[in-house]
Amino acid sequence: MKIKSVRARLFQWKGKTVPPQGNFCSNAMDLLYAPQETMSTYRFHSWTVVEVETDTGIVGFGNVALAPQVAKVIIDEYLAALVIGQDPWDYEYLNQRMYRATHAWGRKGIGMAAISAVDIAIWDILGKSVGKPVFKLLGGRTKEKIPCYYSKLYRTDLKQMQAEAQKFLDQGFRAFKMRFGYGPAHGQQGVVENLKSVEAVREVIGYDNDLMLECYMGWNVEYAKRILPKLEKFQPRWLEEPVIADDIDGYAELNQLTSIPISGGEHEFTLYGFKQLLDRKAVSIVQYDTNRVGGITMAHKINALCEAYSVPVIPHAGQMHNYHLTMSTLASPMSEYFPMFDVEVGNELFYYIFSGEPVAENGFLQLRDDVPGLGLSLKTEFLDQFEIVE
Ligand SMILES: [Mg+2]
Numbered sequence: 001m002k003i004k005s006v007r008a009r010l011f012q013w014k015g016k017t018v019p020p021q022g023n024f025c026s027n028a029m030d031l032l033y034a035p036q037e038t039m040s041t042y043r044f045h046s047w048t049v050v051e052v053e054t055d056t057g058i059v060g061f062g063n064v065a066l067a068p069q070v071a072k073v074i075i076d077e078y079l080a081a082l083v084i085g086q087d088p089w090d091y092e093y094l095n096q097r098m099y100r101a102t103h104a105w106g107r108k109g110i111g112m113a114a115i116s117a118v119d120i121a122i123w124d125i126l127g128k129s130v131g132k133p134v135f136k137l138l139g140g141r142t143k144e145k146i147p148c149y150y151s152k153l154y155r156t157d158l159k160q161m162q163a164e165a166q167k168f169l170d171q172g173f174r175a176f177k178m179r180f181g182y183g184p185a186h187g188q189q190g191v192v193e194n195l196k197s198v199e200a201v202r203e204v205i206g207y208d209n210d211l212m213l214e215c216y217m218g219w220n221v222e223y224a225k226r227i228l229p230k231l232e233k234f235q236p237r238w239l240e241e242p243v244i245a246d247d248i249d250g251y252a253e254l255n256q257l258t259s260i261p262i263s264g265g266e267h268e269f270t271l272y273g274f275k276q277l278l279d280r281k282a283v284s285i286v287q288y289d290t291n292r293v294g295g296i297t298m299a300h301k302i303n304a305l306c307e308a309y310s311v312p313v314i315p316h317a318g319q320m321h322n323y324h325l326t327m328s329t330l331a332s333p334m335s336e337y338f339p340m341f342d343v344e345v346g347n348e349l350f351y352y353i354f355s356g357e358p359v360a361e362n363g364f365l366q367l368r369d370d371v372p373g374l375g376l377s378l379k380t381e382f383l384d385q386f387e388i389v390e
Contacts, residue, residue, distance in 0.1 A: 088129075214241070
């Protein structure tokens with residue numbers, strides 16, 4: 001079996017969107033003086049879908065959600081030629097080939113995201129070629145089903161946040177992640193608002209369910225030091241990405257300082273990036289995303305690394321490429337889960353592009369033993385609401 005072609009298409013959402021509201025999530029732009037720009041960095045309304053086809057007629061799907069326009073060019077201009085004509089079973093060689101051929105510029109960020117998409121498609125081919133789901137090739141089933149946490153609760157009106165938490169509590173979720181609306185630029189008033197929002201959600205879900213707190217890199221170390229002691233009484237399961245991804249010293253300092261586990265890794269790349277985070281004890285929970293770190297080949301190695309360091313892996317964003325990794329390792333106790341909503345931030349788009357994505361029942365996800373590969377196919381239902389760039 002040889003790879004015959006690689007096709008990367010950009011899916012740009014043209015359908016209905018929910019407009020962003022006020023300070024719905026703190027983010028890295030908050031520290032600048034032009035707050036009106038901040039939400040523009042926080043929308044992901046296009047996606048690159050990669051189809052890798054073999055000479056035996058198998059098509060594997062991969063995807064990129066980070067700067068997908070740029071990822072498409074990288075795949076078309078650099079990566080396709082490196083894998084065409086090759087045996088997909090040589091996946092380690094192919095992953096290394098893409099990584100080393102683009103090393104001068106591709107090591108972190110969009111270069112690795114593009115590599116990830118091709119690698120994910122290759123693993124989809126492998127599963128399909130032997131009639132097995134991908135998780136069976138990675139170690140198999142380590143859980144009856146995957147516990148997942150409800151991830152949304154953007155900062156809005158507190159009553160609205162409480163109603164949202166109640167709705168998904170009633171659907172059987174036992175873990176919830178909420179977003180902070182405010183950071184250093186909002187001063188003490190913002191601190192008070194942030195604390196109020198945590199209190200409001202805890203009021204609904206109680207203390208026998210998990211609560212996770214998301215900063216999305218919108219704070220700095222000084223601000224985090226100020227607010228963390230006040231958050232401890234709410235017993236969060238973790239506090240996510242308090243500072244920008246490059247401030248590893250900041251993560252390490254905060255993780256040593258507070259009883260709240262600090263999490264991160266959704267903006268980190270490769271085995272080496274995660275070894276650095278783990279060696280520095282910068283995070284207590286690793287949150288890689290398979291479609292950023294270097295694909296399934298790389299994520300599988302990071303799972304092993306985290307197992308050796310006894311640090312749990314709870315991948316970013318859910319989605320099939322991550323669920324198969326979570327199912328196949330004890331290092332990963334649960335998954336993030338974004339339910340399908342109208343298109344807002346863009347995490348939802350996966351459901352509009354692909355069929356086969358599992359839907360949570362009572363706070364659990366299931367992967368089927370009898371669906372080969374990743375279990376995804378292109379959805380026709382919403383096709384006319386995308387502009388597709390070949
Ligand atoms: Mg996050």
